[in-house]
Amino acid sequence: MSFLRVRDLTVTFSRPGKPPVRAVDGVSFDVASGQTVGIVGESGSGKSVTSLAVMRLLPARNVRVTGSIMLGDQELLTLPARQMRDVRGRDVAMIFQDPMTSLNPVVTVGRQLVEVIVRHDRKSTTAARHDAIALLDRVGIPDPVRRLREYPHQLSGGMRQRVMIAMAIACRPRLLIADEPTTALDVTIQAQILDLLRDLVEESGSALVMITHDLGVVAGLCEQVHVMYSGRIVESAPAAGLFARPAHPYTDGLLRSIPRIDDDHHGRLHTIRGSVRDVVAWEHGCAFQPRCDHAVDACLGGPPPVLDLSDGPPRQVRCPRPMNQPAPAPGTDRREVSA
Amino acid sequence: MLRFVVRRLLQLIPILLGLSILLFAWVRALPGGPAQALLGERATPEAVAQIEAQLGLDRPLWEQYVQFLGRAVRLDFGASLQTGQPVIEEMARRFPATIELAVAALLIAVAVGIPLGYLAARRYGTWLDSALVSASLLGVTVPIFFLAYLLKLVFAVQLGWLPTAGRADARARTEHPTGFYVLDGILTGDLNASWDALTHLILPAIALASIPLAVIVRMTRASVLNVLHEDYVRTAEAKGLLPGTVVRRHVLRNSMLPVTTVIGLQMGVLLAGAVLTETVFAFAGVGKFMADGIVQRDFPTIQGFILVIAVSYVLINMIVDIIYGLLDPRVRVS
Ligand SMILES: Nc1ncnc2c1ncn2[C@@H]1O[C@H](COP(=O)(O)OP(=O)(O)OP(=O)(O)O)[C@@H](O)[C@H]1O
Ligand SMILES: [Mg+2]
Numbered sequence: 001m002s003f004l005r006v007r008d009l010t011v012t013f014s015r016p017g018k019p020p021v022r023a024v025d026g027v028s029f030d031v032a033s034g035q036t037v038g039i040v041g042e043s044g045s046g047k048s049v050t051s052l053a054v055m056r057l058l059p060a061r062n063v064r065v066t067g068s069i070m071l072g073d074q075e076l077l078t079l080p081a082r083q084m085r086d087v088r089g090r091d092v093a094m095i096f097q098d099p100m101t102s103l104n105p106v107v108t109v110g111r112q113l114v115e116v117i118v119r120h121d122r123k124s125t126t127a128a129r130h131d132a133i134a135l136l137d138r139v140g141i142p143d144p145v146r147r148l149r150e151y152p153h154q155l156s157g158g159m160r161q162r163v164m165i166a167m168a169i170a171c172r173p174r175l176l177i178a179d180e181p182t183t184a185l186d187v188t189i190q191a192q193i194l195d196l197l198r199d200l201v202e203e204s205g206s207a208l209v210m211i212t213h214d215l216g217v218v219a220g221l222c223e224q225v226h227v228m229y230s231g232r233i234v235e236s237a238p239a240a241g242l243f244a245r246p247a248h249p250y251t252d253g254l255l256r257s258i259p260r261i262d263d264d265h266h267g268r269l270h271t272i273r274g275s276v277r278d279v280v281a282w283e284h285g286c287a288f289q290p291r292c293d294h295a296v297d298a299c300l301g302g303p304p305p306v307l308d309l310s311d312g313p314p315r316q317v318r319c320p321r322p323m324n325q326p327a328p329a330p331g332t333d334r335r336e337v338s339a
Numbered sequence: 340m341l342r343f344v345v346r347r348l349l350q351l352i353p354i355l356l357g358l359s360i361l362l363f364a365w366v367r368a369l370p371g372g373p374a375q376a377l378l379g380e381r382a383t384p385e386a387v388a389q390i391e392a393q394l395g396l397d398r399p400l401w402e403q404y405v406q407f408l409g410r411a412v413r414l415d416f417g418a419s420l421q422t423g424q425p426v427i428e429e430m431a432r433r434f435p436a437t438i439e440l441a442v443a444a445l446l447i448a449v450a451v452g453i454p455l456g457y458l459a460a461r462r463y464g465t466w467l468d469s470a471l472v473s474a475s476l477l478g479v480t481v482p483i484f485f486l487a488y489l490l491k492l493v494f495a496v497q498l499g500w501l502p503t504a505g506r507a508d509a510r511a512r513t514e515h516p517t518g519f520y521v522l523d524g525i526l527t528g529d530l531n532a533s534w535d536a537l538t539h540l541i542l543p544a545i546a547l548a549s550i551p552l553a554v555i556v557r558m559t560r561a562s563v564l565n566v567l568h569e570d571y572v573r574t575a576e577a578k579g580l581l582p583g584t585v586v587r588r589h590v591l592r593n594s595m596l597p598v599t600t601v602i603g604l605q606m607g608v609l610l611a612g613a614v615l616t617e618t619v620f621a622f623a624g625v626g627k628f629m630a631d632g633i634v635q636r637d638f639p640t641i642q643g644f645i646l647v648i649a650v651s652y653v654l655i656n657m658i659v660d661i662i663y664g665l666l667d668p669r670v671r672v673s
Contacts, residue, residue: 057576088579096577101570104589106596106667115588116578151668167578 002030004054004175004207009067011049011058023049025231025282026067033174036201036208038218038239040254041228047211048097050228051177054209055094056084071175090120093168097180099160103152109136109163110148113170120171135166139196158189162196169200176201179211194221215254219243224314227251230279230287238313247309247322249294286319294321306337343664347657358649363407366642367400379636416643421628421635426643430625434647435518436506437624440616441609443544448551449602456559456598457591463564471556478553483612487546487619494542502539504621543620547612551605558601562594569593596667603659610648 011024024046031037039047052058053065056076069076071091076084096102104112110132117128129148136144139162152160161181168176178197182190198221201208210221218225218239225242227235227250235248246252256270274291285300286292292299298320307322309315316337374382374390391397395406410416416426459471495503506520515523521540524533566572567590575589613626621627625644632640664670 055577057573085579085581088577090579094577096570096574098570102574104571104575104593105669106592107588111588115580115584119578119580119584153669164574167574 002032004031005070007068012064014062031207034205036222038222038225039211045228046231090171092175093173095168095178095181098184116170139166175207177209234318237315245324247317248319249292250288308337417639419640420637426639433625439519444547447548452552452555456556459560460563475553475556478549484615490542543616547616558598562597566594603656606655
């Protein structure tokens with residue numbers, strides 16, 4: 001049973017004097033309760049905008065959001081602001097990328113933690129402080145009683161991200177959204193934070209949407225993966241299937257640019273040529289076409305079809321010529337889901 | 340925190356020493372020297388020499404400086420040429436009036452400026468924002484004395500709502516234990532006197548407040564706009580906090596940091612502006628005494644005034660720094 005259903009989510013930024021930007025373009029995905037879902041893509045592909053849209057934290061002006069975001073049986077996109085504030089932090093919580101700037105520098109760690117507990121759990125400050133101490137302890141912060149009185153600048157980056165995580169799990173949300181939670185951290189700390197997140201999610205049974213540009217992060221953590229490119233999801237697959245047989249050339253490129261120890265190319269990593277700026281508007285063809293090694297004429301001249309490749313768990317790709325697929329049985333055609 | 344305060348106090352010593360050297364040098368640099376300046380351009384050389392000997396101006400410079408410093412530390416600036424009384428006594432008598440005026444102006448500037456600046460930021464890009472920004476530009480550019488005359492003309496002379504000049508009704512016979520007239524009225528239980536002093540205070544305070552008010556509006560607006568885009572404000576929203584909590588704890592606390600510094604710096608504008616405002620409204624404070632002193636070449640008074648103003652300015656900014664330290668934990672540890 002999926003309790004977060006995103007359908008045809010489209011976010012358009014209008015800029016005065018310039019053409020509008022469609023940062024997210026018809027994105028649909030589901031998150032079942034307790035499921036871990038990865039959203040992967042290069043910088044600028046629309047991952048953060050998608051997560052901010054779910055939280056309804058996009059700027060109020062010059063932004064148009066359409067589609068549907070159902071949390072349980074609530075439509076978040078039309079929820080009154082007052083009710084949306086009850087949802088935030090209580091039902092859905094978010095962990096941001098940069099723990100250096102995401103905590104208020106002039107308010108103690110304790111207060112920032114306590115305020116969310118007081119807000120949603122309707123506890124006294126004293127009771128909330130006890131919870132806060134337990135939470136800091138749970139996320140692996142030594143000497144939590146002292147840390148509560150400290151300010152963010154007195155903590156290391158890893159510790160600050162642990163505080164952010166403690167704030168996010170404080171009210172036991174059913175869904176955690178983590179937007180590149182380890183990008184700003186040292187490599188050794190990254191692994192610790194990912195382990196912590198995995199443990200917490202397993203322990204509490206809450207769902208996790210992990211946003212990252214690093215397929216390596218997704219590999220050990222997520223059940224279902226969505227690959228985004230230029231505002232659209234180009235491939236959705238169970239993690240195992242995605243890694244074994246990437247269907248979209250972009251996914252394939254991403255996978256081959258991950259460094260491996262058993263690499264027989266001796267040092268030279270695969271890179272995807274060109275940059276995200278070389279795009280075709282989706283209405284005119286595949287946005288990835290200019291950078292694709294497998295491009296054919298069919299890639300231009302109209303939006304690429306979404307093909308259903310599922311042979312069990314849901315699996316879709318937005319590409320006329322998916323890779324690594326067994327040839328379709330003669331006479332049958334792959335089901336085209338939409339264009 | 341205590342160590343922070345002590346360190347700030349110690350930092351004052353070199354600042355005040357530098358200030359005394361500047362002031363000392365300034366008096367020596369007057370055309371023809373202080374004696375000539377004192378006596379005017381037509382003074383005979385004999386008279387000048389006599390005064391120089393009398394004031395110790397024939398001694399070596401360093402000796403004069405040490406003497407000057409020794410006196411300044413004891414607040415001895417000599418006698419005012421206007422009244423013949425010691426300058427420090429004249430100042431002490433008038434200082435409460437100026438402080439009362441400056442505090443009233445500052446209260447107006449802060450109490451009006453911060454909400455308006457916040458409002459402009461929240462309505463960024465709307466007509467209200469543009470109107471507030473234009474008005475604040477006007478506030479900075481209109482000369483204080485012009486505004487003071489205008490206010491006096493409209494509200495005191497033509498409409499007659501408020502008194503035109505002075506600190507209190509001349510017919511009133513009231514006790515003044517502190518010299519702060521509004522406070523005195525409250526202390527002596529004479530609330531009519533307080534009210535009277537307040538009505539005398541309003542127009543000069545508004546005129547004096549104009550520049551700091553405009554500066555505070557702009558600074559608050561810019562600072563709030565910056566803070567609204569900070570990641571930690573988004574974090575606060577993501578926690579579902581109520582709008583009031585987000586504004587008070589996360590937006591205002593951070594955006595007040597640069598505003599605090601600006602308020603401290605505006606004290607200089609207030610004290611300098613007091614000279615003009617007090618003159619227009621015949622408000623018997625140090626500013627008016629100083630303005631009269633300039634006209635009458637009362638150098639002991641000018642010297643004393645500058646030193647007292649400069650010291651207050653430095654002290655006020657030290658207090659502002661301490662407040663800043665209380666608001667921003669990052670300053671305390673560094
Ligand atoms: N406030 C905004 N105004 C205008 N355009 C925006 C705004 N925020 C995002 N965009 C645009 O939306 C696109 C997607 O941005 P988004 O932040 O979602 O990327 P991302 O996938 O999270 O990248 P990154 O890995 O760098 O975080 C970008 O091209 C950006 O130009
Ligand atoms: Mg992002």
